Amino acid sequence: MPAHPDPPAAPPSAADPLAVIRSRGYLRILLLAGLIGVPVSIAAYGFLALVDWLQAYLFTELPGVLGFASVPLWWPFPLLALAGLLVALSIQRLPGTSGHPPSEGFKAGGFPAPRELPGVVLAALATLALGAVLGPEAPLIALGGGLGALALLLIKKDSPPTAIAVIASAGSFAAVSTLLGSPLLGAFLLMEASGLAGAMLGVGLLPGLLAAGIGSLVFVGLDSWTGLGTFSLALPNLPAFSTPTLAMFLWALGLGAGCPLVAWGIRALARIVRPFVHAHRLLVTPVLGLLIAGLAVLFALVTGEDTTEVLFSGQSALPALISGGAAWPVGALLLLVLCKALAYGLSLSAFRGGPVFPAMFIGAALGVAASHLPGMALVPAVGVGIGAMCVSMLRLPLTSVLLATVLLSSDAIAVMPLVIVAVVVAHVVTGRLPEPPGRRVSGALPSISPATD
Template identity: 30%
Template sequence: MATETSAREAPLQVLLPQIMPALVVGVGSALLFLGISGIADQLEHLLWHTLPDALGIGRYSSLWIIAMLTATGIAVGLVVWKVYGHAGPDPAEGGLGGPPVPPGVVPGLLAASTLGLAGGVSLGPEYPTIAAAIALTFWAGKTLRPAVPGVFWVSLATAGTFGALFGTPVAAALVLSEALATRPSQSPQPPQPSQPSGVALWDRLFAPLLAAGAGAMTTQLFSHPSFDMGLPPLDDPGYEDLLAALVVATLAAVFGLLSGYAFPHVHRAFQRLRHPMLMLPLGGLVLGLLGALGGQLTLFKGLTETKELVQSIGSYDSGELAKLALVKSAALLVAASCGFVGGRVFPAVFIGASFGLLAQALVPEIHPTVAVASAVLGILLAHTRQGWVSLFVAAVIAASQPMVALLVLASLPAWLVVTGRPEMELDQHGNAVH
């Protein structure tokens, strides 16, 4: 009986001391995300509304778009060149998470990210926010509690930031479950001598989920984030909807793979310039030209623009939608290759929505929700290889419970297309990660 009692008490002795660090990290990660987003929004309003109005220039005229993105490239180039740490490692090598960077690198990393977000660069806030949260949490954790394994602090920061970014801890749970399934030896829970050798999954996820929940609640209190695009509900899907989901998701995955194949070549071309004050201003100029071609919707991280696009179903013909998908894909490819700091998830959502509406414009019988959600799923699978996150984002965009079964089935042929093929991420030698 004593042995059974100690076995039951041991997890409590491990988990209870994790509650306060998890809450602090979750709230801190959310405040970091909200701070970066708030500053970027204020700066964006100044650059794209106040300043052009004062100068009597059209806010999104071709001239202003080219000038602003080139100027953004110069500003970010100066940060990468002169600020300590050079805004962190090459963003082309960064995924969702990763090893901690030194805390002294964080100011430059956040400055480069904020300037890019405000200046209209086609990258999202997820990569720099997660990287900064991991760096600060790892440094504080190892300073205050050096005996705790570093992977514990990394998992808390990753989960807390995911919860803050999406406004729900579900995405963090899915990411961590996937990570534990692929790397079971890297448990986020610090090992204890009294702990049984077999650790339950929910014991491993206890502290990270608490951090994710705290991050999500903090964001909800201050920001009310939403991925609901206002798509028409799909109440009673049929076999034709399933067929459409399978085809659209697979075709979108093929389209998304084109960026993965092109990524190392475009990155290598910019790297030949060697200096950030050449790579980033040139990249900004190219982004400005692409923005002038694609228009306002192809600028910025893409979430607000996706809502605007989806709420205008029927307003764009197939040629215009194809142009939006191609221009945004090219802009994401250039931005990620030339040194701008940011993530790929939010722009990929816009690309997926454009591709899905293109499919629906070409085949009007496809339900808009099926087209958009399935295409977002395929593009995200191709760009991130994060199966659970891709399903989660697509399901939230669909905002329709019957769509979940369709999306799960549609993910399978799309996964067969993308698995083992180049991702939108490079290794330290500049080669595509597979």
């Protein structure tokens, strides 16, 4: 009788998460993550404080210093042109790419080498402080990851790449720990964007959560000590909302289907402009800054509102938009969406920053406009708009639901069903839309190893 063939060898079993957590090496990683979270979160707080001070000084105080009785309407033009020049010089002349191109979407994987950190900081400061329409979350993630990796390499030069990656991730968690209003929101953003999953999810996530928790404590302590603020996104004094209605669900479906079209147009504009930026960056980027300034001035001329409604990420302007925007004419709100979206697309094509806050602002503006529809209320309209617009731009459904609901505080539970409906519809519609025209350019931040510093 023929011999039975030997059974195939079993594949090596995956690492046991519980065994990893019990190991001494993992405990050392946790300790390092906690320790490194302190200086990284201090650096992140200082970066946000500097951006906030520069914005206020350059756009509010400097005109008076120069002898103007009030801020001239044309004031954004020289500042945005300077922003474009500084960002272009940083990308061309400093090591690395000054962060990944935001037109390629939100990226949480990889981190810059230490020698690339000055370029990341300079390009982000020029973008954020001088009025381009991008947010601070992507530069903070890159800065936190790079500083975390650098700190570990300074402690132990021959650290294995896996340990460097874990500590860099913890640094990113610490840097964005309170920016979105909650450490959990930052954790979900990084987790979903990086694709962490499986049995080892908790193993990789624990150091980041620890660093985020410590980062939150550091932010709160620095706020109490300096009085500068926590720089966390918050929407205070929202009207009470209790029960969704059938009409609200129908409007949620409509916003969920409409926001992907707005997001597609924004991405298409960025992708179309990007080849011109690559061909003539030093010339084209300042010109794009002038176009962004022109959109802000146009909005101010037509509506009588401030140019800062169009400029910047929208993080600080979001609470005032939601509390006061309901009194605006619908036409002014739609013009704000148009100008902000065009400025956002131009900023994505050439500047350096994150895509989250402008998407939230545009979604909130659409929600405020939608609150004028029959059967729709302000709070659910804003939640639905933020969720649908965020998932259309970021393609992160879980994070988009949390962003839209957690920020609505006491109204979150009542609003969540509407937000989920809108986010699911928007995510499906976004996936079925064709790729925007234009050349796609890879721009992920490279991971470093101990040999490259």
